[in-house]
Amino acid sequence: MRPYLRRVIPLFTHRRARVAVAAATVALCGAAFAGCSESGTENAGSAGLEPAPAEYQLADVCPENVVVQLQWQPQSDMAGVIGLLGPGYSVDTGNKSVTGPLAFDGKDTGVDVTLRAGGPAIGFQSVPSAMYADDSIDLGLVHGDQLISAAKDQRVVGVTPLLQYNPSIIMWDPSSHPDQKTIADIGKTDASVVVSKDQIFPQWLVAKGLLKQDQLDTSYDGAPARFVGDPTIAQQGFANSEPYTYEHETPSWNKPVAYAMVKDAGYDVYASNVSVRADKLEELSPCLQKLVPMIQQTGKNYVNSPDAINATIVDWVSQDVAFTPYSAGEAAYSAGLLKDKGVIAPGPDGVYGSYDMAKAQSVVADLVPILNADGAGLPAQLPADQLFTTEFISGQVR
Numbered sequence: 358m359r360p361y362l363r364r365v366i367p368l369f370t371h372r373r374a375r376v377a378v379a380a381a382t383v384a385l386c387g388a389a390f391a392g393c394s395e396s397g398t399e400n401a402g403s404a405g406l407e408p409a410p411a412e413y414q415l416a417d418v419c420p421e422n423v424v425v426q427l428q429w430q431p432q433s434d435m436a437g438v439i440g441l442l443g444p445g446y447s448v449d450t451g452n453k454s455v456t457g458p459l460a461f462d463g464k465d466t467g468v469d470v471t472l473r474a475g476g477p478a479i480g481f482q483s484v485p486s487a488m489y490a491d492d493s494i495d496l497g498l499v500h501g502d503q504l505i506s507a508a509k510d511q512r513v514v515g516v517t518p519l520l521q522y523n524p525s526i527i528m529w530d531p532s533s534h535p536d537q538k539t540i541a542d543i544g545k546t547d548a549s550v551v552v553s554k555d556q557i558f559p560q561w562l563v564a565k566g567l568l569k570q571d572q573l574d575t576s577y578d579g580a581p582a583r584f585v586g587d588p589t590i591a592q593q594g595f596a597n598s599e600p601y602t603y604e605h606e607t608p609s610w611n612k613p614v615a616y617a618m619v620k621d622a623g624y625d626v627y628a629s630n631v632s633v634r635a636d637k638l639e640e641l642s643p644c645l646q647k648l649v650p651m652i653q654q655t656g657k658n659y660v661n662s663p664d665a666i667n668a669t670i671v672d673w674v675s676q677d678v679a680f681t682p683y684s685a686g687e688a689a690y691s692a693g694l695l696k697d698k699g700v701i702a703p704g705p706d707g708v709y710g711s712y713d714m715a716k717a718q719s720v721v722a723d724l725v726p727i728l729n730a731d732g733a734g735l736p737a738q739l740p741a742d743q744l745f746t747t748e749f750i751s752g753q754v755r
Contacts, residue, residue, distance in 0.1 A: 405444065405445060406458055407464050408464060408467070409460075409461055409462070409466045410464070412647075413464065413466055413647070413651065414466060414467045415459065415466040415647055415648065416467035418646070418647060419459075419641075419647070420468065420644070421469065422456070422469040422470070423459060423469070423470045423471070423495050423496065423648070424470075424471045424493055424496070425438050425470065425471065425473065426473050426475060426479070426487050426488060426494045426496070426498065427472060427473060427474055427475045427484075427497075428475045428476070428484050428498045428500065429476045430453075430474045430476060430477075430478070430674065430680045430681060430683070431455075431674055431680075432598070433597065433667060433670060433692050434519065434628075434691065434700070434701075435519065436519070436656060436659040436666045436692075436701070437517075437631070437653070437655050437659070437710070438470075438519070438631065439472060439669060440656075440658070440659060440666045440669075441460060441461065441470055441652070441655060442455065442458075442459075442470060443458035443460030443465065444457070444458075445458065446669075446673075448676045448677065450676065450677045450678075453473060453478035453677065453679070454471055454472060454473040454474065455472050455673050456471040461651045461654075461655070466651075474680070475498075478679075483503055483511075484497040484503070485497065485504070485511040486507070488511070488513060488632075488634050489511045489634065495637075495641065495644075496631055496633055497632050497633075498519065498630065499515065499632040500523055500627075500628045500629065501626040501717075502626050502720075502724060503557065504744055504745075505720070505728065505735070506557060506724075506728050506733055508735055508739060508744060509734050509735055512634075512743070512744070513633060513634055514632060514634075514743070514744060514745065514746055515627065515712070515745045515746070516631050516632065516746055516748075516749050516750075517630070517649050517653055517710040517711075518628065518629065518630045518710060519628070519629035519630070519631065519652075519701070520628035520629045520695075520701060521627065522625050522627065523558070523619065523620065523626055523628035524595050524596040524618065524620070524694070524695070524698065525556075525594075525596075525624075526596050526599070526600075526616040526617060526619065527540050527543060527550060527592070527593060527616065527617055527619065528584075528591065528592055528600070528603075528614045528615065528616035529543060529548070529591040529592070529615050529616070530588035530589070531613065532588070533588045534546065534548065534589075534591075534615070537615070538615075539617050539622070540562060540568065540617045540619070540622045541567045544569060544572065548572065548590055548591050549572060549589075549591070550572045550573055550574065550592070551574045551576060551583060551584075551590050552573060552575055552592075553575065553577045553578070554575035556593065557724070557728070558624050558626075559573050559575075559593075560727055560731065561723075562619070562622065562624075565622070567622055577592065579681070581602075581603065581609070581610060584603075585607070594616065596616065596618055596698065596700075597691035597694045597695055598691060600613070600614055600616060601687050601690040602687055605686060605687075606682075606684065606686070606687065618698075625720065626720050627712065627717065628700075630745070631649070631652055638746075642748075642749075645749040646749055649749035649750060650749075650751035650753070652710065653709050654709075654754050656709055657701075657703075657709040657754055659692070660692075660695070660696045660702075661696075663692035667685065667688035667689065671685050707755050708750065708751075708752050708755055709755070710754060711752075712750070714742065717741040717744070717745045718741035721739050721744065722739075725737065
């Protein structure tokens with residue numbers, strides 16, 4: 358996964374209009390909408406999907422088009438929401454988004470879903486800031502530390518986590534650092550640790566004495582050139598991405614890297630939380646009651662059957678040259694790691710997509726003073742139930 362790397366042109370915003378013009382999509386995109394392309398044309402439009410049973414119909418409780426802001430370009434750790442995208446979806450390269458029928462268990466729920474890429478696509482602003490700047494966004498994927506950081510002025514509420522923890526890593530060249538096994542080991546060296554400036558976990562590592570402040574270099578831009586050119590440095594990454602891409606898809610390197618997961622150092626933060634603006638929670642509650650269990654089930658299904666969702670992700674990325682390439686090999690590696698490392702996994706209660714509120718409160722209490730030291734201005738006592746809710750989580754998804 359890359360570092361913490363919008364709505365489609367209204368051609369497909371309304372379901373009736375989208376179905377009515379499905380046959381003309383390719384012509385319209387070519388003639389009038391140069392940034393638009395059609396995918397899954399063998400089942401174009403929701404008309405090819407069987408309607409979902411009544412308990413999974415969303416038209417009466419959800420927006421006609423549920424808009425979800427991703428935190429980066431599409432990739433496998435977002436499977437819980439990307440897996441809701443049904444066949445016949447349309448990719449809008451201009452707005453870095455995709456729209457299609459919102460499908461569950463292969464059936465049409467009666468509404469559409471638009472997924473918008475984040476990171477460079479939204480000027481590297483945070484997902485909470487994008488949600489507060491753009492009223493059309495219904496849901497956003499927000500890592501737990503960023504959710505806490507935004508609590509003062511842009512509070513969003515996590516309704517289910519796609520990931521039980523963030524698979525962030527610190528990676529290094531095993532030849533340059535043959536004796537280092539943990540992040541604390543790297544902290545005992547003079548190696549620069551290159552990270553992106555918007556990451557919160559590096560300051561946590563410093564606060565816990567695992568790294569030194571003068572080791573941090575916040576110039577990381579996601580490219581491998583710095584690491585390849587100076588293998589004495591350590592660098593941030595994600596366990597489900599860089600170890601594969603550096604060994605198999607980076608010709609100037611093409612060998613293994615060593616790494617340690619930040620979670621193993623104690624940074625156990627819920628990640629990719631499906632979140633809603635605090636002031637929209639009540640309005641969207643009827644939708645969330647039905648939609649959240651679908652997201653939970655989709656994430657669970659991905660663990661053992663990732664191929665279909667991976668194919669959608671690879672296809673979407675392949676249609677937009679602005680995205681970093683995402684190969685079938687990386688997607689498969691990522692799916693395996695997310696399963697094997699318990700990143701997509703049930704919580705302690707055995708439920709996929711659940712919150713342990715005691716854990717959530719512990720993380721909040723741990724991070725608030727560190728964030729406040731950097732000027733966040735958060736209250737010293739911040740209740741976790743203002744930031745996470747179990748209200749919509751189904752205990753049946755086990």
